[in-house]
Amino acid sequence: xxxxxxxxxxxxxxxxxxxxxxxxxxxxxxxxxxxxxxxxxxxxxxxxxxxxxxxxxxxxxxxxxxxxxxxxxxxxxxxxxxxxxxxxxxxxxxxxxxxxxxxxxxxxxxxxxxxxxxxxxxxxxxxxxxxxxxxxxxxxxxxxxxxxxxxxxxxxxxxxxxxxxxxxxxxxxxxxxxxxxxxxxxxxxxxxxxxxxxxxxxxxxxxxxxx
Amino acid sequence: xxxxxxxxxxxxxxxxxxxxxxxxxxxxxxxxxxxxxxxxxxxxxxxxxxxxxxxxxxxxxxxxxxxxxxxxxxxxxxxxxxxxxxxxxxxxxxxxxxxxxxxxxxxxxxxxxxxxxxxxxxxxxxxxxxxxxxxxxxxxxxxxxxxxxxxxxxxxxxxxxxxxxxxxxxxxxxxxxxxxxxxxxxxxxxxxxxxxxxxxxxxxxxxxxxxxxxxxxxxxxxxxxxxxxxxxxxxxxxxxxxxxxxxxxxxxxxxxxxxxxxxxxxxxxxxxxxxxxxxxxxxxxxxxxxxxxxxxxxxxxxxxxxxxxxxxxxxxxxxxxxxxxxxxxxxxxxxxxxxxxxxxxxxxxxxxxxxxxxxxxxxxxxxxxxxxxxxxxxxxxxxxxxxxxxxxxxxxxxxxxxxxxxxxxxxxxxxxxxxxxxxxxxxxxxxxxxxxxxxxxxxxxxxxxxxxxxxxxxxxxxxxxxxxxxxxxxxxxxxxxxxxxxxxxxxxxxxxxxxxxxxxxxxxxxxxxxxxxxxxxxxxxxxxxxxxxxxxxxxxxxxxxxxxxxxxxxxxxxxxxxxxxxxxxxxxxxxxxxx
Numbered sequence: 059x060x061x062x063x064x065x066x067x068x069x070x071x072x073x074x075x076x077x078x079x080x081x082x083x084x085x086x087x088x089x090x091x092x093x094x095x096x097x098x099x100x101x102x103x104x105x106x107x108x109x110x111x112x113x114x115x116x117x118x119x120x121x122x123x124x125x126x127x128x129x130x131x132x133x134x135x136x137x138x139x140x141x142x143x144x145x146x147x148x149x150x151x152x153x154x155x156x157x158x159x160x161x162x163x164x165x166x167x168x169x170x171x172x173x174x175x176x177x178x179x180x181x182x183x184x185x186x187x188x189x190x191x192x193x194x195x196x197x198x199x200x201x202x203x204x205x206x207x208x209x210x211x212x213x214x215x216x217x218x219x220x221x222x223x224x225x226x227x228x229x230x231x232x233x234x235x236x237x238x239x240x241x242x243x244x245x246x247x248x249x250x251x252x253x254x255x256x257x258x259x260x261x262x263x264x265x266x267x268x269x
Numbered sequence: 270x271x272x273x274x275x276x277x278x279x280x281x282x283x284x285x286x287x288x289x290x291x292x293x294x295x296x297x298x299x300x301x302x303x304x305x306x307x308x309x310x311x312x313x314x315x316x317x318x319x320x321x322x323x324x325x326x327x328x329x330x331x332x333x334x335x336x337x338x339x340x341x342x343x344x345x346x347x348x349x350x351x352x353x354x355x356x357x358x359x360x361x362x363x364x365x366x367x368x369x370x371x372x373x374x375x376x377x378x379x380x381x382x383x384x385x386x387x388x389x390x391x392x393x394x395x396x397x398x399x400x401x402x403x404x405x406x407x408x409x410x411x412x413x414x415x416x417x418x419x420x421x422x423x424x425x426x427x428x429x430x431x432x433x434x435x436x437x438x439x440x441x442x443x444x445x446x447x448x449x450x451x452x453x454x455x456x457x458x459x460x461x462x463x464x465x466x467x468x469x470x471x472x473x474x475x476x477x478x479x480x481x482x483x484x485x486x487x488x489x490x491x492x493x494x495x496x497x498x499x500x501x502x503x504x505x506x507x508x509x510x511x512x513x514x515x516x517x518x519x520x521x522x523x524x525x526x527x528x529x530x531x532x533x534x535x536x537x538x539x540x541x542x543x544x545x546x547x548x549x550x551x552x553x554x555x556x557x558x559x560x561x562x563x564x565x566x567x568x569x570x571x572x573x574x575x576x577x578x579x580x581x582x583x584x585x586x587x588x589x590x591x592x593x594x595x596x597x598x599x600x601x602x603x604x605x606x607x608x609x610x611x612x613x614x615x616x617x618x619x620x621x622x623x624x625x626x627x628x629x630x631x632x633x634x635x636x637x638x639x640x641x642x643x644x645x646x647x648x649x650x651x652x653x654x655x656x657x658x659x660x661x662x663x664x665x666x667x668x669x670x671x672x673x674x675x676x677x678x679x680x681x682x683x684x685x686x687x688x689x690x691x692x693x694x695x696x697x698x699x700x701x702x703x704x705x706x707x708x709x710x711x712x713x714x715x716x717x718x719x720x721x722x723x724x725x726x727x728x729x730x731x732x733x734x735x736x737x738x739x740x741x742x743x744x745x746x747x748x749x750x751x752x753x754x755x756x757x758x759x760x761x762x763x764x765x766x767x768x769x770x771x772x773x774x775x776x777x778x779x780x781x782x783x784x785x786x787x788x789x790x791x792x793x794x795x796x797x798x799x800x801x802x803x804x805x806x807x808x809x810x811x812x813x814x815x816x817x818x819x820x821x822x823x824x825x826x827x828x829x830x831x832x833x834x835x836x837x838x839x840x841x842x843x844x845x846x847x848x
Contacts, residue, residue, distance in 0.1 A: 108743060108746075108747065110743055110746070112671075112672055113672060132746070132751070132752075133743065133746035133747060134746045134747075134748075134749050134750055134751050134752075136747075138747060139747050139748070140743060140744060140747045142740050142743075142744070144740070146738070146740055146741055146744045147844075148741065148745075148759055148763070149763065149842055149843075149844025149845050150762045150763055150765070150839060150842055150844075150845055159745070159748055159750070159758070160748045160749075162749065163749075191841050191842050191843055191844070192842075192844060193842060193843025193844035193845075193846075194843060207748065208747070208748065211747070211748040211749050213747070217747075
């Protein structure tokens, strides 16, 4: 399979000890859930895919995105977006500047970038929020901005690291629907790490258990 | 496993190609600390053993030491160094331990904490002058008590300041070292799980102070050992505080060595080198003794803990701890107030508690010298801090990107310029610099300051840097930002407050330096500290008030900026207000 995100006999080792060993393929527009108790290697998996594991960790095997081998590429050159449990909006930047941080540098001109940010805000029902302080947003608004910031960077795959576990039940269902819908609309392969069975059920895709 | 590799799978370390400069920064910083200290110690050892080619001396032997041994003041000078250093370090550690045991985690303690930064930034020399102005026979305390309580209408003939036992010197050192040890202990406390350990111990029936000393102190002390060693080495060899508060017949060994260093007579310079080497040996011996003492106390402590005493009557101990700490804070702050008063005092006769008039004349009289000195002080402090901050950021960034973490050995190295007595390596360093063709000007003094500024800046920045949530970096990378953009657009702006605090610490360390300015500058570079200390023997209280206050302001203003600027810059960023 050339399209999507694939992990081909991937092993992560630490000082010779195997932490994680798996094979999986995530097709565009689908969500694969990885479940497991804490310590089963979920965050190691994300680190391997993101390219943030450094020595003494060793990653063996191949990680491919749309056919291209990602081995050895730094995180910023992988084209993979990530959403964590916390929104991690940069607290020193305004909402608009956070979104602009994700815009590709190829989009030139202050006005054009400003327009792209405003359009993105409108898309998530937050028109006029560009100058706001991220600290003043509600939990749901923060997640929407974080998601939009990631999507603006035009990733070719999306990783979700327990993205909804800090939310209460109501908001959780709502945000889940939004994230999955937008990822599908862009036909992104999504790899979600979670310990919440409801997340996995809502993802409506393959479920992999670690540990 | 082999299966995976035989299939031709790529084996790679998922790490980016290292940049060229960054990985070299830790090595550079290490060399920067190690070389000057090493060269300096060698450059001091050689003349002590009769080798000073620069002055045409080539008589290898122990002549300088024999000469030193024949100096009648030697036993007193040595005793003073050992007693002042040992006692003030023990007292500072005891006060900090008692206050933390009695009050940490309470509301009272929040007040103690708030006083810490300003107390810490007051330069040693200014604090020493302030203490002298408080407790001298003609000082403010006796004025306030006279004549109604004491009956004095002229200052009594008491030797309080510069007493031969060095008690005032010890008091001055304790007042300045308590905030430093406290700050280090607080940083260590943040890493110990003190809250829950205390809850467990107290639920087992232990009193608050007993519980803290038995359960938390061992963890904290392990972390603050090196800073305590620094305090010991510093207190034994301090020069500026000892000139102001210590006896002068004879003075402490370090002060006497500096006096001899300035002597035009070559024999005196060789004797000075011998004294500096003896001072180094004394410090090493004291450190070894302290290390043995740690072991003895640990053994006794284990027995004490195993005996299971709960220690109940602690009310008075708690009050005493707070009282002593309060007294040492009051000595510094009260001293500053009296300095300020003298700097604007007109006629002020004993025993009047207040001057009969206030005037700006003292300031205008010194304005010319003051302006030039302030400018020189500011340039040296700013440049040395900037260099130190750049090195520190480089080291921490290399640690983050390439995992080049400073090990235990690296930590000792960081403390090296603070552990080796200044008097034992600065003269040699100045000789080495002359040999290398470096003239002792402002640039050389600035470079020497970096040696002492860098360790403090690194320590101040290290914890917040490492505590920074690395997921912000991951998110920024995933958005396409390379490591440099992550550093400049995300990490540094987010760490603005700790960066400015580290810079303020650096400036206050530089402003407070006395010996590096004096010895490396060859007497040609004048800062507020050298000017203030030079006034000590003259006894012009108004001039001392002016210069000591200016020195304090030079150290304090950056702290105020470090607190104020981030609030101003991030006034509309709620997420930047904490952490």
